Amino acid sequence: MLNKKIILGITGSIAAYKAAILVRILIKKGAEVQILMTKSGKKFITPVTLSTLTNKPVVSEFFTSNNGKWNSHVDLGLWADIMLVAPATASTIGKMANGIADNILITTYLSMRSSVFIAPAMDLNMFKHPTTQSNLDKLKSYGNHIITPTIGYLASSLEGKGRMEEPDVIVKILEDFLKKKHN
Numbered sequence: 001m002l003n004k005k006i007i008l009g010i011t012g013s014i015a016a017y018k019a020a021i022l023v024r025i026l027i028k029k030g031a032e033v034q035i036l037m038t039k040s041g042k043k044f045i046t047p048v049t050l051s052t053l054t055n056k057p058v059v060s061e062f063f064t065s066n067n068g069k070w071n072s073h074v075d076l077g078l079w080a081d082i083m084l085v086a087p088a089t090a091s092t093i094g095k096m097a098n099g100i101a102d103n104i105l106i107t108t109y110l111s112m113r114s115s116v117f118i119a120p121a122m123d124l125n126m127f128k129h130p131t132t133q134s135n136l137d138k139l140k141s142y143g144n145h146i147i148t149p150t151i152g153y154l155a156s157s158l159e160g161k162g163r164m165e166e167p168d169v170i171v172k173i174l175e176d177f178l179k180k181k182h183n
Contacts, residue, residue, distance in 0.1 A: 004031045004178065007076060007083040007112075009105045010050070012040025014155040015087035015121035015164035019045055022086060022167040023053045029171065034076065035059065036105045038092065059104055077111030082174060085109070086147070087121030087164045090132050096144075097135035115177065119147040119170055124160030147173055 006026055010019045019035075026033050035050045037060040047058035059076070077083075085092065085105070092105065096118070101107045109116060118139060126132060127149060136146055147170055152163040165173075 004081045005079055006031045006033050006174075007080040007108060008033055008035050009083065009085035009088070009092075009109070010035060010037045010041040010045065011085065011087055011089045011092040011105070012038055012043060013087035013089050013121040013164070014044060016041055016044035018164060018167050019086065020049055020053060022084075022170060023050060025167055025171045027053070029175070034080070036076070036108055038103055038105055040089075061104060076108045077113060080112065081114050082178075083109060083112050083114065083116045084119070084170070084174065085117070086119035086170060088118045090120075090122050090126045090129075090135075093118065093120060093132065093135045093139065097138040115143075115145065115181075117145045117147055117170075117174065117177075119164050120149050120162070121164035122149075122162050123154055123156050124158055124162040127160075127162040145173075145177070 010016050023033050033054045034056055035054055035058045037047060037058055042060060051058050095106050096109055099110060101110055120127060140146055147165050149161055150163045150165055151161045153159050154162055
């Protein structure tokens, strides 16, 4: 992953804590990581933590409140070699599938010219709901890569499929993709 530019989109899921581990692994492998967060993502892990790990400011708004700087979703989409949304909530998946461009993460997704990977994280019934499955199918049909969630204990205390894949497995999936792409 040396010299790859990766946008990591973080949404409002308890699995957001795994993003810090994911960032560390990506950076150790030589990636440059830019974090995009939804408003609810910031409730689960702080931008300060992620900014410290990436040495870059976290982008969560179109404008920087203290100086009016515009964060261009188009520039971000052109900059990245890969976009990874992990964790991806049912809400964000629905917005991505249907082009609801109401935050910087979705507008950047719609501006991407490179591959997009989506790692769902949600309760088992939300994951298996026909709406979620339809949205995932739609995203796959657009050429996105879905990193299937695993079966395990969930924040709801239930056990089932919906747990975001582990960071080391996600990085391996990205590495395998990049190897295939360059062969």
